[in-house]
Amino acid sequence: MKSIVNMMCASLMVVLMSLTAFAADKAAVAADKTAVTEKPIRQEGVLMTVEATIESIDKETRQVTLKNEKGETTSITLDGKAGRIDDLDTGDQVVIDYLEVVTIQAFGADDAEPGVEGEALVAKSEAGEKPAGLAVEQVSVVLTIEAIDLENELVTLKNKDGEVKTVTPKYPENLKKVNVGDHVKITHTSALGFSVTEKPAVK
DSSP states (O other), X not given: OXXXXXXXXXXXXXXXXXXXXXXXXXXXXXXXXXXXXXXXXXXXXXXXXXEEEEEEEETTTTEEEEEETTSOEEEEEOOGGGOOGGGOOTTOEEEEEEEEEXXXXXXXXXXXXXXXXXXXXXXXXXXXXXXXXXXXXXXXXXXXXXXXXXXXXXXXXXXXXXXXXXXXXXXXXXXXXXOTTOEEEEEEXXXXXXXXXXXXXXX
């Protein structure tokens, strides 16, 4: 288990280092870096954690019933990629973390190229260990600012294929900090991790 935990920690650090702030237990977070950069940049994200205990296991159907600290139960069917169901036991503790972050950053006309790029990372525990895993996905799209309407607080964006769309920005004050021809990079990062530990020993 130690090897997968180290891998998960290292991977999550890559994601978390891109944040200016984050909060746990379903709390939304936001950070504005415009004070230190000429062009605006903003990040918003959410981190959710779920802890539960395995109440029952049906190894034939791969259905596992979980109970949270409030006594509420739910049943899930484990995908084969989640790990060997034979490594699970009733009473084991399950922790699931989900992180989602959206970053929007403006660049000068010569500082970015329109387009789309993405990357993904998947890691899981080895056979014989308690199941654990991490999946991280990041997708970025770079758009070009075609028009700015300060009076109506609108901006028109164009993608690499020439398609245009006019939108109302969440923070219209940032329209004064960009110019037609500048680029906007929108990055969506999501990470889902889970781990299973043995049930606490009875003292």
